Amino acid sequence: EPEVTQTPSHQVTQMGQEVILRCVPISNHLYFYWYRQILGQKVEFLVSFYNNEISEKSEIFDDQFSVERPDGSNFTLKIRSTKLEDSAMYFCASSPDRNYGYTFGSGTRLTVV
Amino acid sequence: SQQGEEDPQALSIQEGENATMNCSYKTSINNLQWYRQNSGRGLVHLILIRSNEREKHSGRLRVTLDTSKKSSSLLITASRAADTASYFCATSGTSYGKLTFGQGTILTVHP
Numbered sequence: 001e002p003e004v005t006q007t008p009s010h011q012v013t014q015m016g017q018e019v020i021l022r023c024v025p026i027s028n029h030l031y032f033y034w035y036r037q038i039l040g041q042k043v044e045f046l047v048s049f050y051n052n053e054i055s056e057k058s059e060i061f062d063d064q065f066s067v068e069r070p071d072g073s074n075f076t077l078k079i080r081s082t083k084l085e086d087s088a089m090y091f092c093a094s095s096p097d098r099n100y101g102y103t104f105g106s107g108t109r110l111t112v113v
Numbered sequence: 114s115q116q117g118e119e120d121p122q123a124l125s126i127q128e129g130e131n132a133t134m135n136c137s138y139k140t141s142i143n144n145l146q147w148y149r150q151n152s153g154r155g156l157v158h159l160i161l162i163r164s165n166e167r168e169k170h171s172g173r174l175r176v177t178l179d180t181s182k183k184s185s186s187l188l189i190t191a192s193r194a195a196d197t198a199s200y201f202c203a204t205s206g207t208s209y210g211k212l213t214f215g216q217g218t219i220l221t222v223h224p
Contacts, residue, residue, distance in 0.1 A: 098210030
């Protein structure tokens with residue numbers, strides 16, 4: 001069964017450093033998403049990406065965040081200057097259509113120290 | 114309460130029993146989805162029900178949707194220890210499929 005692949009599985013970074021979280025969505029999917037889950041809290045929407053551009057973003061997704069789909073395969077989330085409160089599990093997801101269920105990746109656990 | 118709130122927060126049952134989880138939401142939706150999350154892992158899509166549907170089945174899962182009450186329920190029949198996980202409802206109400214998740218129900222099935 002097709003999978004969404006995320007790398008790395010765990011990243012530790014110092015406050016103020018830039019991090020790039022990588023995702024390979026399912027190849028024939030058209031909608032791409034990033035979500036995060038702070039430990040013990042609910043899963044929060046960050047951004048959706050469709051037709052090579054951001055289609056929706058949340059208040060969390062400020063100027064420190066950006067997304068790219070550079071080569072038609074990878075889908076990346078960049079945090080320019082990490083803060084302690086960015087520590088969370090970040091999930092990538094993709095879907096063939098907005099009325100289909102998502103396929104989520106296994107997540108990247110980001111720890112900012 | 115916020116969009117996509119589950120009830121109960123935790124549920125503990127014996128193997129073979131049925132488990133029912135409820136979800137309430139506040140705004141209009143295109144569809145409502147249920148996901149399972151094993152500890153520290155990614156979310157697995159279980160079932161999607163569209164706003165014009167009232168009931169849907171998938172294996173041992175049964176989902177109902179009442180748009181007049183803005184609520185949904187997930188029933189897992191004949192539960193197994195492997196069903197132990199957190200279960201989340203998520204509503205989709207925008208054009209691009211953004212999901213709003215609830216806090217989840219932690220289900221523990223004792224062998």
